[in-house]
Amino acid sequence: MLKRVKVWQGPVRIFHWVHAAALFVLVPTGLYIGYPFVSAAAVHQTYLMGWVRFTHSIAAFFFFFGFLVRGYWFFIGNEFEHWRSWAPASRRRRHGLKEMVLYYLFLRKKRPYYIGLNPLAGLIYLCLGVMIFIQAATGFALYSLPYRAGPWHAAFGWMISTFGAQPVRLVHHSMTWLFVAYLIIHIYLVVLDDIEEGTGDLLSIVSGDKYVQVDDQEP
Amino acid sequence: MTDTSSLQAALAHHGLTRRDFLKFCSALTTLLALPGNAAAQIAASLWRKPKPPVVYLEFQDCAGCTESLLRSPSPTIAQIVLSDVSLNYHETIMAAAGKQAEEAKQQTIREGGYLLMVEGSIPVGTRAACCIGGRSAVDLLKEAAAKAAAIVSVGNCACFGNIPAADPNPTGAVGVWDVVSGVSIVNMAGCPPNPANLAALVAHFITFRDLPKMDNLNRPLFAYGGRIHDYCERRAHFDAGRYVEAWGDEGHRLGWCLYKMGCKGPATFHNCPSIRWNLATSWPVGAGHGCVGCSEIRFWDRMTPFYERLPEAAVIHTKVDLNSIAKWMAVASAAGVAGHAVGSSIRGKLRSRDERKKQQGETREK
Numbered sequence: 001m002l003k004r005v006k007v008w009q010g011p012v013r014i015f016h017w018v019h020a021a022a023l024f025v026l027v028p029t030g031l032y033i034g035y036p037f038v039s040a041a042a043v044h045q046t047y048l049m050g051w052v053r054f055t056h057s058i059a060a061f062f063f064f065f066g067f068l069v070r071g072y073w074f075f076i077g078n079e080f081e082h083w084r085s086w087a088p089a090s091r092r093r094r095h096g097l098k099e100m101v102l103y104y105l106f107l108r109k110k111r112p113y114y115i116g117l118n119p120l121a122g123l124i125y126l127c128l129g130v131m132i133f134i135q136a137a138t139g140f141a142l143y144s145l146p147y148r149a150g151p152w153h154a155a156f157g158w159m160i161s162t163f164g165a166q167p168v169r170l171v172h173h174s175m176t177w178l179f180v181a182y183l184i185i186h187i188y189l190v191v192l193d194d195i196e197e198g199t200g201d202l203l204s205i206v207s208g209d210k211y212v213q214v215d216d217q218e219p
Numbered sequence: 220m221t222d223t224s225s226l227q228a229a230l231a232h233h234g235l236t237r238r239d240f241l242k243f244c245s246a247l248t249t250l251l252a253l254p255g256n257a258a259a260q261i262a263a264s265l266w267r268k269p270k271p272p273v274v275y276l277e278f279q280d281c282a283g284c285t286e287s288l289l290r291s292p293s294p295t296i297a298q299i300v301l302s303d304v305s306l307n308y309h310e311t312i313m314a315a316a317g318k319q320a321e322e323a324k325q326q327t328i329r330e331g332g333y334l335l336m337v338e339g340s341i342p343v344g345t346r347a348a349c350c351i352g353g354r355s356a357v358d359l360l361k362e363a364a365a366k367a368a369a370i371v372s373v374g375n376c377a378c379f380g381n382i383p384a385a386d387p388n389p390t391g392a393v394g395v396w397d398v399v400s401g402v403s404i405v406n407m408a409g410c411p412p413n414p415a416n417l418a419a420l421v422a423h424f425i426t427f428r429d430l431p432k433m434d435n436l437n438r439p440l441f442a443y444g445g446r447i448h449d450y451c452e453r454r455a456h457f458d459a460g461r462y463v464e465a466w467g468d469e470g471h472r473l474g475w476c477l478y479k480m481g482c483k484g485p486a487t488f489h490n491c492p493s494i495r496w497n498l499a500t501s502w503p504v505g506a507g508h509g510c511v512g513c514s515e516i517r518f519w520d521r522m523t524p525f526y527e528r529l530p531e532a533a534v535i536h537t538k539v540d541l542n543s544i545a546k547w548m549a550v551a552s553a554a555g556v557a558g559h560a561v562g563s564s565i566r567g568k569l570r571s572r573d574e575r576k577k578q579q580g581e582t583r584e585k
């Protein structure tokens with residue numbers, strides 16, 4: 001018999017899709033800003049780079065504030081959403097992490113069983129959090145450049161004075177490719193997990209529910 | 220050098236009138252972003268005598284800043300104010316030499332209250348790399364700095380070390396502010412700095428006996444407050460998405476944005492777009508070449524390659540293309556995922572075959 005378990009609550013699901021949408025906007029617009037691969041023809045009355053940069057900044061704000069909401073939910077969320085089931089903080093989760101890696105490397109036959117995130121997935125998402133943090137900080141630092149008397153420069157301008165605008169730009173730009181790498185791996189792994197676990201992993205981020213096999217014999 | 224005390228004589232010597240001088244004062248007022256009535260105050264102060272003497276020292280430099288100061292097509296008032304009026308010691312242009320020059324300098328230093336201008340970086344690693352009269356640059360600078368009213372670092376070398384300090388920095392070159400403490404230092408960054416800005420700074424100092432407001436790199440905000448990219452005449456093309464793709468192409472001839480040719484305007488603070496060069500006729504980006512970011516700290520390391528958008532990361536003195544490495548990581552993850560998908564589907568097949576066998580075995584046992 002299958003039992004329904006609420007894994008992801010509303011705010012976490014909304015956060016996920018805000019992030020997904022923002023990322024699909026941020027990556028192409030960001031790559032365009034870094035290297036404008038489409039040029040406007042002389043005759044066209046365009047504002048191409050202007051709109052791309054505008055879109056990029058708006059998506060960045062959504063991305064960052066979604067990130068803050070998710071950070072808050074780490075502390076008040078249910079057992080699956082709580083930071084404790086993401087970070088390999090306990091010995092059991094560290095062991096599970098090793099088992100999960102070995103399984104993905106085809107060195108274990110049986111897939112370790114988890115209802116929420118497996119320890120490896122949790123760790124990857126935490127790394128993603130660090131990436132988002134660096135990307136947001138460098139992004140805001142670059143965003144602050146035109147107006148050095150403003151609040152953004154007060155908060156993030158120290159990076160420009162410490163490392164220089166160009167190195168900050170280099171980190172921001174290179175990091176974009178790591179987000180691309182992350183997207184590829186993330187989408188692949190959830191599809192794989194959906195097939196192998198059979199708990200409805202893919203749909204759970206829409207409905208919030210997973211379906212868990214419980215023993216039929218028990219009353 | 221002409222009469223060292225009389226501006227009037229210096230102007231007359233170059234065939235300039237008082238009217239030219241007043242125009243110049245108005246221009247400086249605008250440059251300094253001061254209210255209009257400050258022009259009269261500046262004019263009065265510059266006209267008045269005596270003015271603070273200036274000692275100009277050169278260390279590890281190419282004298283390019285001095286060149287930029289002096290080699291204008293016709294003598295400008297900026298040049299007269301800077302060089303003819305109160306310069307007591309300047310190795311490149313003074314008529315005196317040896318003992319005489321040395322004495323003039325020593326006397327000025329003894330009296331104190333002078334403006335010390337420094338060009339070129341200071342080798343603190345290999346001190347012998349730059350010696351004058353047997354004394355090291357560090358020594359000479361410290362001596363001259365002690366009784367200076369203020370120090371003006373002229374050019375990126377004196378400000379931040381610039382080319383001599385570029386990786387791997389063989390002489391351990393640094394800027395003036397790394398050696399001197401206890402005296403206010405203004406960094407007139409640039410390679411070279413614009414003489415108009417220098418004249419404005421000196422006029423400000425003479426008029427108000429004070430230094431203008433500066434940013435966190437000690438650069439006066441009137442000259443380094445705005446970003447090249449935000450005042451550039453090609454900016455409309457940047458926003459429109461019209462870029463030069465190759466030198467001499469159609470876009471280049473039409474004056475489009477040089478972003479893709481490696482222009483560092485988006486990372487550089489300087490007033491070149493408005494003050495311009497060579498009697499305000501043009502400036503690098505106006506002439507069709509990207510900005511190289513010469514007013515920024517460590518620009519030789521951070522803004523290069525000059526014709527690429529992104530810099531190279533230096534890891535243990537080796538240039539590394541971080542962006543390409545990251546790009547290949549994305550490609551590798553796609554390849555890894557594809558490989559893993561094949562592996563997983565084989566594993567899935569084997570698993571269901573095992574299960575089928577097991578089931579068959581179980582039914583046979585029954």
Ligand code: SF4
Pocket residue numbers: 279280281282283284285338339373374375376377381382409410411412
């Ligand atoms: S700042 Fe530039 S022009 Fe001035 S001395 Fe250094 S290299 Fe030469």
Ligand code: SF4
Pocket residue numbers: 447448449451452453454455457475476477478482483484485504509510
């Ligand atoms: S030419 Fe350079 S400074 Fe001017 S708009 Fe283009 S990138 Fe900016």
